Amino acid sequence: MREGPGNGGGEGGLAGALGIGGGEGARDHLTILSGTGQNIVGLGVFVVASFAMNVLIARAFGAGSPALGQITLATQLAFVVGAATRFGMDMAAVRRVAIETGRGEAGRARAIVRLAVQIAAAASLAVTAVAFLLAGPIADLVKAPHAAYRAAAVAVIFVAVTQVYLGGSRGLKIMRHTLYAYWVGQAVSWIAFTLAAWALLHRTVSVTVGAYAASWAFATMVAWFFWRKGSAKLLPVLPARPGEARELVRYGAPRAPAALLSQALFYADLFVLSVVLDKSSRFELSAYAASVRVAQALVLFLTAVSYMFSPFVADLHERDERERLNALFKSITRWTLAGTVPLLLLFFIAPEPVLKVFGNDYALGADWLRILLIGQIVNVSVGAAGFVLIMVGRTTWDLVVYASSFALDLLLAILLVPHLGPKGAAIAQAATLVVSNLFRLSLVWRFVRIQPYDRSYARLLLPAAIGGAVMLGVHSLLSGPRWALDLLGTGLLGALAYSIALLLLGLTTVERGAVMRVLQRARSGHAG
Template identity: 25%
Template structure:
């Protein structure tokens, strides 16, 4: 046993993966805890109806932000990873993406603001939602910036900054504002979130570009767009799988059902925060190995990371499956109604975890088009099935359809990893 552990740490890449994964996991635990506390503050502070409005408005903002980013998320990650030591190139890649993303995000912000009253009345049949949509509209710009800046930081292994940039700092600021100023409506919480994102996006952009060296050259715009175009479809469809269900529930059901589903979804996503932590470490490695033509390095890192994931996530999955009412009850007694929704969504996320970083494996190794096909299948599957299942079975039906297509997306990605890279991440016990 001791010799195996020593051999594990003798391997430079595995040692780097372990150390950085533990660091990323520690910060992700903090992020998951902050997200949990934020959702707790919103749910208990606003109540089921108002928190339903807030989570519905947030789902709309998240989806529109994903569209606004034009697929540059993983393009920034991939090309910055390959040029991490060239400060001029790092800055040029990020600024190139922002040059196109910000006008699109601003257009969506203005459109959302002016269309909100009509959409609240005619699409969602919830007039009280209008102000929340208007106040959360600026968050589309803020979310677009923090996601791209976080990818740039992640590519340079700046994990201590990358994770707070993406999903800790603005939640802390917004949650603190809701508590300090005793917000009691979804619209006020939405305004605080938009303001928080304005502050954090500006700060982390400055943090990312300061002290960069002048090495490197401008990236080839054609190569960036060649990567971004298929990535755009991937991001839109992936976000559709995650965020379309609350929106569809908001169209067909009352605001309280949106709140139950949204809280259950956010708890279920805690099962995959370990996957997100590992992704922060291995995604840049996959890109760097691919740039060097090191297929053995890609395989070893991928299989080793799946082992870490399975060992780490299994206890969390079991706890959520066994005690769903306890977890949902933390957000208020009425939220216990969402216990079954939570169990269903957890099963979908469990498949997500045990398949490993298959999405990043494909995208970082130049197989974006395979991942695009996978996300098209799962995305359209969700968009077609969730409205039908919601009409027939309510929020439980929406959860079932979502969990199924989350699982299908990852299993299809496993198939393409096997086809393109020659190994199966589900067989994580095989010799590395």
């Protein structure tokens, strides 16, 4: 199926094969499914590459080294600051391009994205200069090399501009550009640049962070190239609307601090932990950082669906098609939760072998990971509520959610970490995610009058119980020194049991028929 504006043709036949009817509603589902599939592939590569990078760092620097924690903190700080300094222009590009495309004036897209890139580049360049000058004091505060934080500062502008170009592509409902530049391009190139830099220079924290900056410069070039290529067909070319730059800034002003806080929210407790831990306990920082990384993998499917859902929210809300938007919101949230259950079960039942991928000593973080999962499953279960708020223009309320959540996480971490260490940090993050997501869900209902739940959610309970029981049984049989076999056996057999149970017991009649018809079509295609 072709992405972007003007989808048609074969969609009616595929919609019929899927058993979801025809018309615009069917096209919405199919476009989201197509884009989500691409996202899952890309995010799968991203997760594997990120995981491999963390394992590479952990093993290269040796057991007991604080390097993984230091590199994680520096690179995530660059990513967080880049999220803020793009000034909300990534989401502004998604929203404005989707709205103009829905109006039949997609030719304005290039002018909109050009303005958005200029705004993001100006803001990020100024912050990059300041961050570079302050790299020394920041590094001293967290007990890390100065050069690492100078390299992180350089990465900021590339992080910002890349995401704006990709936002424009997503506004056109084109997801593959995000896959090429970000999920695959940046993640894989960081590994390649790191290995090359270690061979040519030195194996240090600073060199590794420098390779991270280079990977984002590469991603910027890829994102620009594919945006130019993908938007070239949007004819006739139209200028931006009068006052477009002012509207972009107005929309982005609350998004800038909100984006900063949205990323910082996952690392505020890690920062407090890095300050509180004494030198003899520094390895706990790396073990906790690994636990946070693993827990964040739980939002894989949520991210995949939400990125594709966002332009539909902007378009349908602008056209006041609330019922259609409400139906889509329910569908994509249930899909998200169903797709996340196998990872949740694996991480909760067998956290030790999961963390041993980083090194045997990292199993220390098993209990911390279980605590973090509580917050992340609530995060997943409310679906794309945050994206809904942003795409309908409620960016000020989005800022309120993130500001209050960040304050809560920081306060809880300050109160708990000195007494409980990493366990206190995990409790702070999990509690914050629960509170913030319930708050966000209430705002979506208040302003948009849609919510993600219906009775079909109960169908997921029995497949989850079956998958969990199989994982418990396999894990009890395989647990021991052969942790890799334990991890693979528990994960694969449990996921298989869950998938079969989901197909037989967890899907609605229409969904089950859709899956069976797709499988039949696939078999027929292979037979032909």
